[in-house]
Amino acid sequence: MAVRQRLCRLSDFVSEIIMLEVKIKKRMPGFDLQVSFSCLGGDITVLTGPSGAGKTTLIRIMTGLTKADEGCIVHNGTVWFDSASRINLLPQQRKVGYVFQEHTLFPHLTIAGNINLISNDRAETDRLLVLFKIRHIAASRPAQVSGGERQRAAFAQALARKPEVLLLDEPFSALDITTRGRLQEELLKLKRKLSIPIVHVTHDPNEARLLADCTVEINREFAAAAPVPSVGERNAPGRCWPRINQLLDKAGAY
Numbered sequence: 001m002a003v004r005q006r007l008c009r010l011s012d013f014v015s016e017i018i019m020l021e022v023k024i025k026k027r028m029p030g031f032d033l034q035v036s037f038s039c040l041g042g043d044i045t046v047l048t049g050p051s052g053a054g055k056t057t058l059i060r061i062m063t064g065l066t067k068a069d070e071g072c073i074v075h076n077g078t079v080w081f082d083s084a085s086r087i088n089l090l091p092q093q094r095k096v097g098y099v100f101q102e103h104t105l106f107p108h109l110t111i112a113g114n115i116n117l118i119s120n121d122r123a124e125t126d127r128l129l130v131l132f133k134i135r136h137i138a139a140s141r142p143a144q145v146s147g148g149e150r151q152r153a154a155f156a157q158a159l160a161r162k163p164e165v166l167l168l169d170e171p172f173s174a175l176d177i178t179t180r181g182r183l184q185e186e187l188l189k190l191k192r193k194l195s196i197p198i199v200h201v202t203h204d205p206n207e208a209r210l211l212a213d214c215t216v217e218i219n220r221e222f223a224a225a226a227p228v229p230s231v232g233e234r235n236a237p238g239r240c241w242p243r244i245n246q247l248l249d250k251a252g253a254y
Contacts, residue, residue: 020197024071031220039197046208047201049218055201064091097163101170105142112138119160128156148179168200
């Protein structure tokens with residue numbers, strides 16, 4: 001409890017290195033979901049684990065749609081959630097983009113209309129159509145385009161919110177292998193352009209290896225999900241939780 005409170009008080013200092021910090025506990029049917037990790041801007045943190053382990057619940061907690069029982073969530077110096085201080089920002093206050101496994105496009109609107117509904121800026125809508133290579137289907141409705149094109153539109157819709165964090169809940173799992181591979185590669189290019197924390201849920205170990213700067217395994221068999229470096233160690237070990245103790249020591253927290 002004391003450490004969590006210190007982390008929240010020091011959030012503006014810790015954010016010099018960490019853009020998104022998550023340390024929560026949630027009582028689930030039959031087990032406690034306990035997760036601690038951080039994600040830097042321009043990184044993808046991949047959440048893996050079996051069905052029912054709490055991955056989607058964790059994503060919903062980060063969006064503010066579900067409330068954790070204990071813990072703290074801090075983004076770039078702003079406390080989104082702190083159980084000790086009774087802080088719990090509303091979803092619309094958290095500036096999060098959210099892409100689901102199933103797209104959330106309105107069927108009666110065109111692809112451009114769905115994006116413009118969020119951006120309310122035709123120039124921005126056009127920029128996103130070009131960015132996701134779907135300008136040629138701008139006038140089509142969701143039912144008239146392919147599954148891959150719908151997911152591209154869902155990504156564009158999420159970014160139309162100008163999010164500061166992007167949360168992806170198995171956005172590629174319903175796609176065929178070829179389309180999935182193309183979108184995975186495009187996500188890797190996109191993260192460098194966005195430079196915001198991206199948290200991505202997947203059951204696919206190959207997808208996790210391809211996308212992850214950091215992997216967090218969530219498993220109801222143990223109490224706390226431990227961050228581990230992704231296969232290949234593209235980044236330094238411990239990137240999920242960089243130098244928290246050193247930061248606290250430097251700030252005189254101990």
